[in-house]
Amino acid sequence: MELNADVKESDHKATRVQGGLNFRLNAKTSEKIAFAFLGLSVLIVVGFVLVILAYIVYNGYNAINIGFLTEMPRLMMTQGGIYPAIVGTLYLIIGSMTVALPVGVMVAIYLNEYAGETRTTWLIEMAINNLAGTPSVVFGLFGLALFVKYFGFGPSLLSSSLTLSLLILPVIIRATEEALLTVPKEYRESSLALGVSKWQTIRHVVLPAAIPGIVTGSVLSIGRVAGETAPILFTGVAYFLPRLPDSVYSQFMALPYHLFVLATAGTNIAKTRSIQYGTALVLLIIVLGLNLVAVLIRRHYRKKLKV
């Protein structure tokens, strides 16, 4: 009996201890579960990107050679290269950035440094936010109405570049504003206290410190310019044009639309399979390459700015 009682008592203790342990285990377990879910989410994202990349590289690398990059498409686009589409996409990037970058940066400077917190500013900010969320096909229709028809630029590199620059304007404005916000107000104060005017302060202290952020935002928008199809569809991209644009009023080919054409409207979809993947791969390489350039620029400026 005595023995039994002992056992019971220790049983009771054990349960209590176990209860305590359970509680602690719970904290640890929940930590583990949370970490597992977070890690899993990251894995899913990274995994998908890698799978897509690998798939395109695997199917596309065979198509890529010097001829593919430097020749005109031949035989109803089933042979030859994608040279005009590469050049067209590069022109679009240059054209739209030339317009959107200076305008976007200036708008951001105005909003962030000069405009007070008034109702008008609030309205402008709202408009920019809405612009950022507008579907790109709407931009395409707007470009068609304004640039192609009203200004009479016709379907052309110019119309498309301007349409794309409107599309990326909010991205650049946002990125620049964010970058300006991260510049410590002490820099502004101590520059002003030296009898330096507001604009000179912005020009010589604030902007240089904000460049890394501005570059990052700009490159994000380059990715969009290179990849968008809807805005150029209405405003100037050509189905097939075996020559380079000879002026800003010419039509042009572009990689994403070329890809779409080959995959859906081509005369022989099966025959062009490798050209399609090759085109996708080239588009990817251009965007990734520009991303790399941005990383280098950012690193260069960070080094210059920090210790």
Next chain:
Amino acid sequence: MTEGIQNVSKPQIKVENLNLWYGEKQALKNVSMNIPKNSITALIGPSGCGKSTFIRCLNRMNDLINNCKIEGKVTIESDNIYGPDVDVVDLRKSVGMVFQKPNPFPMSIYDNVAYGPRIHGANRKDLDGIVEQALHSAAIWDEVSDRLKSPALSLSGGQQQRLCIARTLAVKPKIILFDEPTSALDPISTLRIEDLTMNLKKDYTIVIVTHNMQQAARISDYTGFFLMGELIEFGQTKQIFQNPREKSTEDYITGRFG
């Protein structure tokens, strides 16, 4: 306090009935003060008493703050700095300011000092001389002369603050405002800055805000005690510390509050 003002024969800075509001809140109440040339004037008082707000009126840094309203008159060398045709940029050239936190620009040591003169159109040939002289005057030349091209942010906190002083000196101001310049520094760096300010007063008029009473006693010629936006007492430092007229000044100095 009136006696303190009368002691000053030829004030360089003359403040008359200065009132300041941040929105509805009044931060300065009827402050009048005469600050003599080539002297160090210390402003003391508990946090939030208005001493920093006051010093920022002297180079109009408060202009940067929204809904800040200022009434009264501040005269520097017979110019009313709140007058209608005053160029604030010019005013700040002659009234320099050193801030609480050392805040060099993310540039090289040389470029930090050359920044002001360069923008104000100094001759490229003269720049080296200006930079060297400013660094000498700020007592940091010996420490940085061999690495003028390295980033300013690689210096220690105390060195950064002296660099900021050099940056201010390079613009050749007449008056230098120090807004708690040593509160982020260690005791040794603090002492170096204090020595430096005492050397600078032969060429400049210095106004320093400090929450360190020993510092005020050590370096200043005149002291003003602020409380709740009012200038309670102003006079020669010796008199303020040894024989304060106001009860609250005595309470603050002897450490009964603040």
